[in-house]
Amino acid sequence: MLSTMSTPARPLEPVADTAHRLLEAAAEAFADRGFHATTTRDIASRAGLSPAGVYVHFASKEELLYQLSLEGHVAARDMLRSAADGASSPTEALRAIMARFATWHAEHFRVARIVQYEFANLTPEHRDAVLGLRKQIDAVVRDVVTSGVASGEFTVDDVPDTTLALMSMAVDVARWYDPEIKRTPEAIGAAYADLGVRLVTAR
Known part of the structure; x- marks a missing residue:
């Protein structure tokens, strides 16, 4: 003693x-x-x-899952808002959004997989909170697509469906990405930026 x-x-x-x-x-x-x-x-x-x-x-492992989901979604929302706010046109904004979102899902693929695929294990209250953040993320992209249609830069028949397709493309990177592949997160982001713009300007 x-x-x-x-x-x-x-x-x-x-x-x-x-x-x-x-x-x-x-x-x-x-x-x-x-x-x-x-x-x-x-x-x-x-x-x-x-x-x-x-x-x-x-209080529980579910609370840990919730905190991970919360932080991941807040980071994604703030990142996309910054990308959109720093752009001079809808095309530039969409390119920045797709590049950053796809790159993030590659760089943080482990957390991204948890955020996307363990969502059902949250309590109803926590799911509602995360869903609120997902709606905010969706709104950032939808506003950019809507602005692009209004300016004539984009040709889109269904803004909500196109927004969902754009976000789904980037989110899916977390599912298949592996650090052992030769493509870097930045290269993936650049490719998805091109794909995103092609999706909204295809005639």
Whole structure:
């Protein structure tokens, strides 16, 4: 006891750092094992904590999934808004949106797969919150497509369906992307920018 007391206390790790470490561990576990097969013990082990340490920061593994989904969707929304706001025309805006969205889904494919394919495991309340963010993301793209139609740059018969097709193209990158392939995320983004513009200008 005396020797323990005479030893300088180890600084406590900031709460935010521990929570972030748990989120990274959860992302790895969900990606490797799937949501249902992952236990809080799996997550704690990857984060270097005891199982009880998870509950200090998150009430359940579903809450970890929700936080990952929330952060992923907020990042995507803000990224697309920035792309649209920084463009001088609908064509430039769509090109920037498709490039950044496809690139992001390649660079963050593990988290993107969780966000897209584990969505059904969220509670109804959490699903509603994420759906609200998805609608905001959809609105960014839909507004760009609508502006392009109004300016005569785009030829689109159905704006909602075209918006869905554009977003689906970029999101699907997370499903098939593998770091071992020769194409870089940036090259994929550039290709999808071209594909997106071709989709709305095809006659």
